[in-house]
Amino acid sequence: MTGATEALDAYLARQGTDRVRPPLRYLRRKPGRGLVAVFGPGRSGDVYTVTVDERSLLEGSDGATLSGSTVQAFPDDPELPHLDAVMTPSEHADLAAALESAARAAHHVLPDWQLLDVAAEPVRYKPGNRCVLRYRLRFGGPGTGDATRTCTLVAKLYQDLQEAQAADDLLTRLRDQAAVPWTARPLGVVPGLPLALTEDLGSRRDRVPAHSGPDVVHPGSDDAFEVVRRAARALAELHTSGVDTGGLSRRTGVEEAGKAGKRARLLEQYVPDLVPVARPVTDAVCAALAALPTDTLRPGHGSYKPSQLMVRDGSVFLVDFDQFCLADPALDVGYFLAYLRPAGLWYHRAGRRAWFEAAAGAFLSAYAERLAERGESAATCAGIARRAPVFEAALLLKIAVRRANRLHSPRPGEVAAVLDEASRCLAVAGPPGSPAEARPARSREA
Structure with a gap:
């Protein structure tokens, strides 16, 4: 894994500990900025961040000996200076009081129940x-x-602190102005800390x-399609919420075309053998994005994707609004559909195409129905679709x-399958400005 596992194994050996390497939870590589891997929590709750610089990645050095790797034991993170404090609330009276x-x-x-102890555990890091934590407070x-x-x-x-306050303010507006039932209830920001609290x-x-x-x-999953429908209805309610949009960043087709162009260049760098296949697709994607209305x-x-959902007792909740913005509603719809595809689709496994098409159909139908219930015109619904x-x-x-770029091998077969999916989407969309009735329906091939 480009030196990350070797670097952590060498670190653990130097500590003289018998702890085994925790499982890999997070791995990202960005050109020019190197690779970051997060291992853990392990059986004892330990978490480690391994960073390998770009030079070492290009040279293919052994992770156990390369000089360009660093290992940090959680919660040591210089760029999140408050992480150590929020992970030890019992040692910080003001934080413990705010949590209580x-x-x-x-x-x-009740007032006569006394706080006995409070503990923190990392959820996502x-x-x-940023880091998501769960606090457990025991009262006697x-x-x-x-x-x-x-x-x-x-x-x-x-x-x-501004980021934390903005996150709390947004959830408050969604709950108070839009009266939506599918977000966690905001509980404020801890004074003096960039720590936003919500219900669990x-x-x-x-x-x-x-x-x-x-x-x-x-x-x-027997519940998959019902969850997809509920997610679609919640998204339609978000798009028609009328929540105050002051200060939100704008994401237009032109801006998304710029991002797609950068991804196209990265793809050609990572998998040069696929350039003849990739370039026509990426060029077409960029052109289609740039032609979208503003x-x-x-x-x-x-x-918006399945990983931004929580499902509990038949209810679906939306989480992680850190990318909340002003955008074409079609962005969220396309985002969800892109990530709705099961991994087996990239390996052409039997039944995965049919499952995806049925799930996508359920999502689109429920979304359009809820938009219509909220007073949106048929033309608006058709335009988003x-x-x-x-x-x-x-x-x-x-x-x-x-x-x-996630693993050391570029896996060109998987990448080619994803590019083929992008081509399918462009075929469904048709040339910019073409009438909807002239566009092909989604394929339902097995």
Whole structure:
């Protein structure tokens, strides 16, 4: 794995510990900036971030001996200077008091119940950027009995206070202005820390388990299509929410074309043998994006995909609004459809095409129905459906680049399959300006 595993193994050996290397959870490589890998949590809860610089990657050095690798044991992260503090709340009285106040309000803890202890555990961690944590607060009942109650909160640590405040403000607007039921309830920002608190939507270990979208949205899941439909309806409600959009960044087709062009260049760098196949596709994607209208912008999630869903007791919740923006609604639709594809599709496994087409059809139908229920015209619904495949193709380029650079092998067969999917999307969209009735329907080949 381009030196990351070897570097961590060498680090653990130098520590004189018998701990085994935790499983890999996160791996990203960006040209010129090197590779970042996150291992863990392991059995003892340990997490490690391994960074390998670009020079070492290009030279193919042994990770155990290369000078361009660093290993940091969580929560050591110079770019997230508050990480150590938020992971040890019992050692910071102001933080513990803020968490206690939020937990009492969210869980209706009676005043005579006393806080006994509070512990933090990492949920998702992006080195140098942000970290999602779960806090467990244990309260003891009044009197001399041994009654206890554990309450949980979720928190997201940002790099600066403005980011945390913006995240809390957005959730508050969605809950108060738009009255949507599918977000976590915001619980404020901890004073003096870039730490935004929300209610805990749960985990798979709970009595009523909560699952991430990918755990449910896949072939073989009996609940997949119902979750997809609920996700589509929630997205339609977001797009028609009328929530205050002041200060939001704009994402137009022209801007997305610029991103697609960068991904095209990366793809040619990573898999040069596929240039004759890739270039016509990437050029067509960029041209189609640049030709999209700019007067269709609405509030948008910005990175809508199954992994941004939580499913609990039949309800679907949307999470991670850090990319919230003003965009063509077709961006979110195309985003979801691009990532809806099961991994087996890249290997041409039987039944995966049929499953995806049926799931995509369920999503599009439910989305259009909910838009109509919210008063949107048939022309508006048709326009979003017409533009969505263009964004879908653009996001498939992102998936192709990720598959090419995530592991040491570029896996040209997988990349070629993703490019073929992008071509299918462009065929569905048709040339810019072509009438909808002239466009082919999605293929349902097995």
